Amino acid sequence: MPDAPTLSTLAEVALRRLTARAAMHAAGLGGPVGEPGRHLPARELDSDVNALVDLVAVTESYFADRLAEAAPAAQQPTTWHARAKAWRDATGFNVAADPRWPVLMGFVEARNALQHGLGRLTELQLDPTSRRGREPRRTQVLRDLAACGLVLNGDRVTVLARDVERCLATCRELVLTADQALWRAGVATGGQSC
Numbered sequence: 001m002p003d004a005p006t007l008s009t010l011a012e013v014a015l016r017r018l019t020a021r022a023a024m025h026a027a028g029l030g031g032p033v034g035e036p037g038r039h040l041p042a043r044e045l046d047s048d049v050n051a052l053v054d055l056v057a058v059t060e061s062y063f064a065d066r067l068a069e070a071a072p073a074a075q076q077p078t079t080w081h082a083r084a085k086a087w088r089d090a091t092g093f094n095v096a097a098d099p100r101w102p103v104l105m106g107f108v109e110a111r112n113a114l115q116h117g118l119g120r121l122t123e124l125q126l127d128p129t130s131r132r133g134r135e136p137r138r139t140q141v142l143r144d145l146a147a148c149g150l151v152l153n154g155d156r157v158t159v160l161a162r163d164v165e166r167c168l169a170t171c172r173e174l175v176l177t178a179d180q181a182l183w184r185a186g187v188a189t190g191g192q193s194c
């Protein structure tokens with residue numbers, strides 16, 4: 001095994017995609033330059049919203065694909081919380097224990113509100129009777145949104161350029177941290193054994 005961590009191919013691709021999407025955002029592409037945002041067509045022209053949605057999607061893709069690579073026989077989870085448990089069970093790395101995890105979950109909740117609630121928190125996110133673990137889902141959603149620093153106006157999520165920068169930093173750091181943890185554990189990187 002090399003002395004320095006070697007990133008998996010999936011991490012390298014994810015980091016390139018995150019960097020490229022951030023560069024597009026900084027250049028003013030994919031937003032209010034006369035074309036509708038890709039993720040909110042005919043509803044909003046907002047490059048900040050589109051960039052945040054893309055950054056979360058790239059990060060989700062990395063975590064799902066890297067888990068499938070690390071534990072190919074395992075059934076692939078469909079929620080972030082199930083994915084974190086599967087990561088812990090399959091690789092020994094508890095991504096949910098990382099202090100940036102609640103921040104990422106806040107950006108995930110914002111993405112869900114933007115995609116499924118037209119920018120407003122959804123009924124599922126606000127439902128006081130729905131549970132995620134021991135506490136109401138609404139409590140966890142609001143805590144996660146507070147952790148990532150997004151501003152709520154009532155139940156509407158506001159995304160600013162500085163939020164996109166925080167989302168990028170969180171996504172990059174978690175991809176790097178997770179991939180390096182798997183390297184230290186000897187989990188294959190890009191089809192190679194460590």
